[in-house]
Amino acid sequence: MYELTIITEFEAAHQLPDYPGKCSRLHGHNWKVEVTVCGQELNHLGMVMDFKDLKAEVGKVVDTLDHYYLNDLPAFKSTNPTAEYIAKYIYDTLANNSVFQQGISIRCVQVWESPRSAVKYCPQE
Numbered sequence: 465m466y467e468l469t470i471i472t473e474f475e476a477a478h479q480l481p482d483y484p485g486k487c488s489r490l491h492g493h494n495w496k497v498e499v500t501v502c503g504q505e506l507n508h509l510g511m512v513m514d515f516k517d518l519k520a521e522v523g524k525v526v527d528t529l530d531h532y533y534l535n536d537l538p539a540f541k542s543t544n545p546t547a548e549y550i551a552k553y554i555y556d557t558l559a560n561n562s563v564f565q566q567g568i569s570i571r572c573v574q575v576w577e578s579p580r581s582a583v584k585y586c587p588q589e
């Protein structure tokens with residue numbers, strides 16, 4: 465099995481309304497997003513999938529978060545926009561993409577809220 469990982473970033477604002485501390489106030493982060501996919505077969509170029517194509521598919525999802533107030537987005541209407549739910553949103557959206565339903569699957573999504581804090585969502589482990 466091969467695992468491929470790409471890294472991208474987005475910037476956005478959020479707040480955690482019931483949080484007992486400063487994170488209940490409006491603030492922003494530069495989130496770093498790491499997406500790992502896996503596959504067993506290599507194509508004629510010797511790749512599971514071109515990093516360029518993987519970055520493009522992840523980029524479409526990250527664009528739905530970039531420079532938004534996350535609390536206003538449909539994805540976070542009934543949940544707090546925590547790193548946990550952001551990772552799950554990115555994972556679930558990618559997992560519903562037909563690109564990742566034919567021999568290449570999403571392994572996990574890791575979201576770094578700061579250089580010191582990250583969540584990794586790996587529902588199949």
Ligand SMILES: Nc1nc2c(c(=O)[nH]1)N=C([C@H](O)[C@H](O)COP(=O)(O)OP(=O)(O)OP(=O)(O)O)CN2
Binds near residue numbers: 480545548
């Ligand atoms: N498990 C989680 N814990 C926290 C989350 C989260 O998404 N998942 N989010 C927050 C807040 O968004 C907050 O903005 C981040 O808190 P914190 O790490 O304390 O922020 P700092 O930048 O001040 O971190 P330092 O390492 O202390 O500088 C809170 N918790």
Ligand SMILES: [Zn+2]
Binds near residue numbers: 478487491492493
């Ligand atoms: Zn925050």
